[in-house]
Structure formats: C-alpha cells, structure tokens
Amino acid sequence: DxxxxxxxxxxxxxxxxxxxxxxxxxxxxxxxxxxxxxxxxxVMPIPTLGYSTRMPPEDTSVAGLHLVNSAHILNGTLNVNETVQLAERAAKRFAALP
Structure with missing residues (x-):
C-alpha cells in the first residue's frame, strides 16, 4: 500500500x-x-533444492554484458543488503575482466 x-x-x-x-x-x-x-x-522467494545448479549465469550471449540480480542470491533471503553485497562483489569481478 x-x-x-x-x-x-x-x-x-x-x-x-x-x-x-x-x-x-x-x-x-x-x-x-x-x-x-x-x-x-x-514477492516471496521460495527456496528449492538444487537451485545452485540451475541458477542463471551472470554472463550473457552478448560479449561484455553481464547480469546480476536477486536470482543470484544463494542461501539467503531476498533483501536489499544481500542484493547490494552481491552487486558490489560482481562489480569487482567484472572490473577485473579484460
């Protein structure tokens, strides 16, 4: 509301x-x-067994385009802190790519 x-x-x-x-x-x-x-x-995330093996990749079919979102949170809840931490870790990884 x-x-x-x-x-x-x-x-x-x-x-x-x-x-x-x-x-x-x-x-x-x-x-x-x-x-x-x-x-x-x-919105209510529903944890499922084996999700880590089915999680969508961060790399896309477009060279240099990477996607990171709450679907990449494992063993956690859908909250802002975890999403921001995920984004910050991914940004460091992507910045180090050639």
Missing part, C-alpha cells in the same frame, strides 16, 4: 539515482547506463 508503488518510472529513477549519489558521491548521471523499474505487489 506504499504510494511509491504508483509513482511514474521517471520519478522512481530520479529518487533512486539521488539515493545512489548520497551513498556514492562521485557518481555522475552518465555513469548510470540503464535503469529499469519492475513492479510486483507480492
């Missing part, structure tokens, strides 16, 4: 990028290469 859920995508992007700049003050608008909003009213 949060009013944030009904904001236009552009307003969601503006607010999130502003928040990102508070955490990372040196980030610039042109550092954000893409931004997508996905809305789901009810």
């Amino acid at each position: 949060d009013t944030f859920f009904d904001l236009p995508d552009t307003e969601v992007q503006t607010r999130f990028v502003q928040g990102l700049k508070r955490v990372y003050p040196t980030i610039r608008d042109d550092d954000v290469l893409a931004f997508r909003v996905s809305r789901v009213r009810y």
Whole structure:
C-alpha cells in the first residue's frame, strides 16, 4: 500500500539515482547506463533444492554484458543488503575482466 508503488518510472529513477549519489558521491548521471523499474505487489522467494545448479549465469550471449540480480542470491533471503553485497562483489569481478 506504499504510494511509491504508483509513482511514474521517471520519478522512481530520479529518487533512486539521488539515493545512489548520497551513498556514492562521485557518481555522475552518465555513469548510470540503464535503469529499469519492475513492479510486483507480492514477492516471496521460495527456496528449492538444487537451485545452485540451475541458477542463471551472470554472463550473457552478448560479449561484455553481464547480469546480476536477486536470482543470484544463494542461501539467503531476498533483501536489499544481500542484493547490494552481491552487486558490489560482481562489480569487482567484472572490473577485473579484460
């Protein structure tokens, strides 16, 4: 029932990028290469046996394009802290790629 859920995508992007700049003050608008909003009213991750063997890859069929999202969280819950930690670890790995 949060009013944030009904904001236009552009307003969601503006607010999130502003928040990102508070955490990372040196980030610039042109550092954000893409931004997508996905809305789901009810979310509950359901753990399944053997998920680690079926987890989607981070590498895509497009050279240099990697995807990391909450689907890559193992042995955890779907929360912001784990998602941010996952993204930070992935960014370090991707930055080290040739």
